[in-house]
Amino acid sequence: MSDLPYRPNVGAVLFNHEGRVLVARRAPQPGRGETGSGAWQLPQGGMDEGESPRAAVLRELAEEIGTDRAEILAEHEEWLHYDLPEHLVGVVWGGKWRGQRQRWFALRFTGQDSDIRLDADAHQEFDAWRWAALEELPDLAVAFKRPIYETLVRSFARFAVPVAGQPGDGASPPSS
Template sequence: MSDLPYRPNVGAVVFNADGLVLVARRADQPRGEAAGGAWQLPQGGLDEGEDARAAVLREVLEEIGTDRVEILAEHDAWLTYDLPDHLIGVVWGGRWRGQKQRWFALRFLGEDSEIRLDADPHPEFDAWRWVPLGELPALAVPFKREIYERLSRDFARFAEPA
């Protein structure tokens, strides 16, 4: 695994006017009361040569169906995570060991009705909701939890009502 590179990625912590954060449930994961589903923040691959700010806006539009956001801040570090062993070679064609991510805090400027998970022909998510920033780590899959803890600390200043 250590010979594989990290996949370049961008992520969005989208805050509404009340200081809550948008999380979405992955459509490709088990659901039901016991499973709970895999909730995450919007994120996606960074194409070679693509500007990270442009990429995060593209990903938000693709994943939640609206670009009614403004960038508030860019995290000052690339954050990385490793996939668990059972996913190495399964996701991303076995080309990556995990992801190195550039995270952004964004403010949602639209109405909830503008969030459309079905806008993309291949939706990644099947449900979404607003949650307090501090709940992010508990919602994350274990291998992303450390990043979500860091984002909860580093972007806390945006969790106040606008």
């Protein structure tokens, strides 16, 4: 396993105007050999050759949740890694990778809930989504991703607050 490289990947911690984050439930993936069906996770995905992490995270949002209506707020300062459990190495991703090397971003969702379309891509990865408190993330994650989610909670806690002037926060939107 240690001879295999890490798969380059990006992840999105997408905050709404209330300071909650989007989590999505993995849909069953017949024939892909992956576990985690039914588990809740943050949107994430592989980077294309030559693609920048910033471009990849917006592309992945569009592919996985049907919208790229988001602005990047921050980037975690370092790449985070996880190893697959031993029984999945050689099964997931065609056996090419030992785990993932991830660049994580905090983003602010600029759309409406109706903009989120899990069925927008032919290879639907999720079958449900919801807004959750940032602190819930580690408890929702599969065990081998939990340390990364704990890091993200600490790194992006400053964004888990309501945004003034947005619908639902009791403040009036700015007039034009």
